[in-house]
Amino acid sequence: MCQNHKAFIAFVVAGDPNFEATVDQVVALAEAGCDLVEIGIPFSDPVADGPEIQAADLRAFDQHITPQRVFELVVAIREKTTIPLVFLTYANIVYQFGYAAFAQQCQSLNVAGLIIPDMPLEASGELRPTLDHYGIALIPLIAPTTDLATLVAKIRHATTLPVAIGFGIHEPAQAQAMAQIADGVIVGSAVVHLIATHQPATAVLRDYTRRMRRALDGRTADTVD
Numbered sequence: 001m002c003q004n005h006k007a008f009i010a011f012v013v014a015g016d017p018n019f020e021a022t023v024d025q026v027v028a029l030a031e032a033g034c035d036l037v038e039i040g041i042p043f044s045d046p047v048a049d050g051p052e053i054q055a056a057d058l059r060a061f062d063q064h065i066t067p068q069r070v071f072e073l074v075v076a077i078r079e080k081t082t083i084p085l086v087f088l089t090y091a092n093i094v095y096q097f098g099y100a101a102f103a104q105q106c107q108s109l110n111v112a113g114l115i116i117p118d119m120p121l122e123a124s125g126e127l128r129p130t131l132d133h134y135g136i137a138l139i140p141l142i143a144p145t146t147d148l149a150t151l152v153a154k155i156r157h158a159t160t161l162p163v164a165i166g167f168g169i170h171e172p173a174q175a176q177a178m179a180q181i182a183d184g185v186i187v188g189s190a191v192v193h194l195i196a197t198h199q200p201a202t203a204v205l206r207d208y209t210r211r212m213r214r215a216l217d218g219r220t221a222d223t224v225d
Helices: 019-032 051-062 067-078 091-097 099-108 128-134 148-158 172-178 189-197 202-216
Strands: 007-013 036-040 085-088 111-115 184-187
Touching (some): 007 189, 007 202, 019 036, 019 067, 036 051, 036 067, 051 189, 067 085, 067 091, 091 099, 099 128, 172 202, 184 202
Parallel strands (some): 007 184, 036 085, 085 111
């Protein structure tokens, strides 16, 4: 993320509502100005996710989406877009797949990083060397327990890495406000809700992304319909 460009990062659940729809969703987000897409790998006990995303996981399971099927989905996405991708997954998924095999697949498909909410920093020592070997970033997830501006300031004191805020952001006006203190915003539940309530969801995702992009660029911060 360059200094003057605030990133819009969207989250989708792989396989919600089906394989082909997820491919179309990611392509639509990319074409409308999204900077990076987080792809959630469905998990049976997603402790870091709210009810909207948990319901999406169940819909994906109904489509028999497995971790290997997620990689196949990324293959299909890569035929249509080069947008940066990261996975949001859980430790047991990566462990069961095999650390090296998982990281190698990510490298081959240009999946840049992993967010693993149930793997605290102090427990990442076993996985991190493998990810480093394959050039895959392990992206820290920090839950906000204090004022956001204060938290971001503390993070910036500890690292020069970009900081994105991703809790409770639904509307362009919120994104515009958060862009004043962070390098980007992440929207998960609102995007998943649009997918759940619009089929196909590509048109509404394009419209939503364009409005968020305008807000992050300092233009009209309108609200979600």
